[in-house]
Amino acid sequence: MAAASVMQPPAAAWQELHRICPVRWPKVSVRTDHTRHIAHLMVTPATVRPVCLWLFGEAGYHFATLVAEEFDGTWHLTYVFYDPASHGWAYVELRQPLAQTSVISIGDTVHAADWHERETEDLFGLRFEGHPKLGEFVLHENWPEGINPMRKQFDARAPFAHHQQKTVWEPPTIVEAPGAFIMPIGPVYSDFAESAHFVIETTGEDMLRVLPRFFYKYRGVEKIAEGQTTERVLLLAERFSGSSAFAHGFAFCRAMESLCETGVPPRARVLRSVFAELERLRHHVAVIAGICASTGLAVAQAQGASLEEDLLRLTAQVCGHRYLFGVLKPGGLTLAPDARCLDLLRERAHALNLRLEKLYAGLRYSSSFLDRLEDVGLIRAEVVKAFGLVGPVARASGGAADLRKLFRYGAYEQVDFAVPTETQGDGYARLRILFQEAAQSAAIIERLLDDVPDGPVCAEVIPRAGAALGFAEAPLGATFHWLRLDAAERVQRYRISTPSFRNWHAFRVAVEHFSFQDFPIVLATFGLSNAECDR
Amino acid sequence: MFNWFYTGLKAGIRTTPYPKKADMAPGISPGRPRATRLDAQVAEALTMRCPTGALIKHQGGVDVDYRHCVHCARCRRNTGTQVMDWSQDYDWGVLSAHAERAGHRFRDIFGRSLHIRFLDAGACGACMSEARQLNNPYYNIHRLGFFITPTPRDADILLVAGPVTDAMRIPLQKTYAAMPEPKRVVAMGVCALSGGVFGPSFISAGGVADVIPVDVLVPGCPPPPLAILHGLLLAVERTMPSRLTTHAAETEA
Ligand code: SF4
Numbered sequence: 078m079a080a081a082s083v084m085q086p087p088a089a090a091w092q093e094l095h096r097i098c099p100v101r102w103p104k105v106s107v108r109t110d111h112t113r114h115i116a117h118l119m120v121t122p123a124t125v126r127p128v129c130l131w132l133f134g135e136a137g138y139h140f141a142t143l144v145a146e147e148f149d150g151t152w153h154l155t156y157v158f159y160d161p162a163s164h165g166w167a168y169v170e171l172r173q174p175l176a177q178t179s180v181i182s183i184g185d186t187v188h189a190a191d192w193h194e195r196e197t198e199d200l201f202g203l204r205f206e207g208h209p210k211l212g213e214f215v216l217h218e219n220w221p222e223g224i225n226p227m228r229k230q231f232d233a234r235a236p237f238a239h240h241q242q243k244t245v246w247e248p249p250t251i252v253e254a255p256g257a258f259i260m261p262i263g264p265v266y267s268d269f270a271e272s273a274h275f276v277i278e279t280t281g282e283d284m285l286r287v288l289p290r291f292f293y294k295y296r297g298v299e300k301i302a303e304g305q306t307t308e309r310v311l312l313l314a315e316r317f318s319g320s321s322a323f324a325h326g327f328a329f330c331r332a333m334e335s336l337c338e339t340g341v342p343p344r345a346r347v348l349r350s351v352f353a354e355l356e357r358l359r360h361h362v363a364v365i366a367g368i369c370a371s372t373g374l375a376v377a378q379a380q381g382a383s384l385e386e387d388l389l390r391l392t393a394q395v396c397g398h399r400y401l402f403g404v405l406k407p408g409g410l411t412l413a414p415d416a417r418c419l420d421l422l423r424e425r426a427h428a429l430n431l432r433l434e435k436l437y438a439g440l441r442y443s444s445s446f447l448d449r450l451e452d453v454g455l456i457r458a459e460v461v462k463a464f465g466l467v468g469p470v471a472r473a474s475g476g477a478a479d480l481r482k483l484f485r486y487g488a489y490e491q492v493d494f495a496v497p498t499e500t501q502g503d504g505y506a507r508l509r510i511l512f513q514e515a516a517q518s519a520a521i522i523e524r525l526l527d528d529v530p531d532g533p534v535c536a537e538v539i540p541r542a543g544a545a546l547g548f549a550e551a552p553l554g555a556t557f558h559w560l561r562l563d564a565a566e567r568v569q570r571y572r573i574s575t576p577s578f579r580n581w582h583a584f585r586v587a588v589e590h591f592s593f594q595d596f597p598i599v600l601a602t603f604g605l606s607n608a609e610c611d612r
Numbered sequence: 613m614f615n616w617f618y619t620g621l622k623a624g625i626r627t628t629p630y631p632k633k634a635d636m637a638p639g640i641s642p643g644r645p646r647a648t649r650l651d652a653q654v655a656e657a658l659t660m661r662c663p664t665g666a667l668i669k670h671q672g673g674v675d676v677d678y679r680h681c682v683h684c685a686r687c688r689r690n691t692g693t694q695v696m697d698w699s700q701d702y703d704w705g706v707l708s709a710h711a712e713r714a715g716h717r718f719r720d721i722f723g724r725s726l727h728i729r730f731l732d733a734g735a736c737g738a739c740m741s742e743a744r745q746l747n748n749p750y751y752n753i754h755r756l757g758f759f760i761t762p763t764p765r766d767a768d769i770l771l772v773a774g775p776v777t778d779a780m781r782i783p784l785q786k787t788y789a790a791m792p793e794p795k796r797v798v799a800m801g802v803c804a805l806s807g808g809v810f811g812p813s814f815i816s817a818g819g820v821a822d823v824i825p826v827d828v829l830v831p832g833c834p835p836p837p838l839a840i841l842h843g844l845l846l847a848v849e850r851t852m853p854s855r856l857t858t859h860a861a862e863t864e865a
Binding site for chain 2 (some may be wrong): 219220231293294296298309379380394398
């Protein structure tokens with residue numbers, strides 16, 4: 078799958094790309110943006126694939142996102158990569174006329190781009206030549222062929238009536254084995270599950286093949302953002318994935334601030350990181366409670382759920398909202414909590430972390446619980462690399478990338494912390510990572526609150542036309558928000574690449590060949606969100 | 613083996629006294645703006661600030677349309693003027709116009725035991741999370757005779773969150789059809805009430821009532837657990853609708 082060579086090649090730092098690339102590919106020109114640490118690689122239809130494959134396979138770059146834009150009567154395709162070694166970015170930029178609707182696929186090697194290409198094909202009608210599996214992906218069988226909602230001429234506001242045709246979906250191929258049968262799950266299933274569909278093929282015990290179908294919750298966020306004010310789009314950024322609202326709002330604001338070169342005041346920088354960690358803490362506690370529930374450990378689940386509720390209440394006391402909606406704005410924050418409030422946060426975060434430690438200790442000595450998690454839902458390190466997995470799922474399988482650490486954005490340059498990693502890659506490793514990260518979030522909160530700078534919490538943002546990328550380490554992993562504004566300060570393109578989108582891609586790898594009753598447990602240890610994936 | 617039994621006993625009882633008594637624990641509700649007396653200029657300024665058009669200016673001040681308010685707090689912070697009054701309540705449920713017209717009695721049949729099917733019709737995760745809290749020891753809805761059921765065939769109430777995306781329209785209709793009569797539908801969260809920040813659009817309906825009849829509306833973004841509980845109690849006539857019903861109940865459902 079991955080074409081990575083075994084030998085560690087010499088580092089190709091982002092500052093060096095303008096020297097290296099034109100030598101290898103004379104048609105590729107490079108412009109370096111020293112303030113934002115970006116090498117812009119202008120490629121041609123023939124060089125896009127070799128350049129991307131080289132960045133990913135040999136130069137050690139990670140794939141961040143693929144942004145397709147219909148802009149100025151041209152296709153603009155931007156493949157965003159980042160280098161964990163030199164802490165910089167490579168934007169591989171391809172321009173071609175609108176009439177030219179095919180592009181060479183990179184998804185077979187840069188597997189992380191596979192779903193990005195399928196999504197782009199479905200929504201823009203761009204064909205990725207060489208991609209093995211294009212067609213129905215985001216838009217389901219009811220959606221008419223050939224209508225691509227992300228195209229500029231498609232009107233997002235008007236209800237799009239097409240419900241007359243009720244075609245029935247069937248899996249493209251089925252497993253043929255003695256006694257094999259199909260067990261469909263969803264889209265409406267379980268007590269409080271998000272809407273998603275899994276076609277499980279089994280002979281009774283082992284899941285031979287699992288075919289997930291997502292995007293039941295596709296709300297077209299990227300499309301409905303177009304033409305809106307940034308004020309409105311911030312509401313969307315915060316609300317498309319409520320369980321990690323702050324992280325996504327944060328990435329959106331950072332895109333604005335990068336574009337407009339806004340300096341966020343020190344007080345806001347620190348408090349943003351505090352709130353981001355508060356969200357991570359609550360998020361992980363909720364996932365942990367979910368894992369306990371999936372194994373039927375009722376008391377531990379109740380403890381986890383109580384902790385979650387306590388964190389929600391604490392968040393509301395400090396930020397006025399249980400899920401941190403309405404706290405962020407481009408340039409800083411909308412609220413300035415007073416010293417008493419921050420003391421409360423410090424104290425409670427500490428106390429709650431002690432309770433969390435107790436829960437962890439209890440679970441580690443519950444052999445019947447561990448039996449359900451150990452060696453279940455394995456993700457190997459090669460899968461992390463090939464699928465570009467992110468967040469706790471990747472870190473449980475040896476992947477250490479963490480944008481907080483790599484780019485030390487916001488106040489993360491002020492705190493020193495190690496990124497927890499495990500190598501087993503099973504359900505238990507993921508649980509351990511969640512506990513370690515939650516504890517670390519509590520510790521970062523305490524440390525940052527030791528010394529909160531005085532001053533304003535918001536700087537003025539002077540909007541300008543152009544595009545920029547904002548990123549943040551969301552609770553489930555790296556998130557990338559691409560924002561393009563026009564001269565009238567309206568959003569022209571908003572592209573959201575989320576960790577759930579990335580990690581769901583590999584979910585089937587983790588469940589296949591495990592037994593049927595492991596399914597809910599692997600699902601819980603992945604802890605992914607469909608709202609975040611589907612957008 | 614760790615002794616979970618003992619741990620459970622030691623944790624003691626945390627359950628809210630609601631609905632017997634009000635629960636005033638800090639952070640239990642984000643609160644919401646409520647109709648405020650303001651002079652014309654301030655009213656104008658605040659109405660302009662609201663990104664969802666939830667504030668409605670009238671002669672003596674400003675009213676709130678709870679079908680659209682997303683708790684963004686822009687009318688509460690950094691306005692430089694007087695701000696909207698903020699109520700810390702959570703009894704937010706109101707009856708839809710459809711339910712008021714129908715006037716059916718539900719309490720006689722289901723007064724004490726009730727099965728609820730939750731359905732995610734494109735919710736963001738915050739609504740789902742708040743609904744999930746109903747099962748945690750703080751809220752423990754079992755004590756009130758409410759049970760969450762995984763199958764619509766057992767369900768008396770359908771609790772729906774989300775604006776109803778295109779792909780969830782048919783599953784929602786099917787789930788509703790599979791429920792035995794009598795049944796009621798509780799729509800929770802502004803997305804389910806009006807489409808919220810997402811709908812109506814090319815891919816989302818403008819709320820649940822566009823697809824199936826709705827009986828109880830629980831506004832909020834998201835509604836906190838006690839607001840959802842209030843909506844459920846209201847659906848079986850075990851409580852009274854919210855007093856702050858400005859505009860929310862007037863709309864056809
Ligand atoms: S909280 Fe936000 S959405 Fe609600 S009324 Fe105030 S400004 Fe409008």
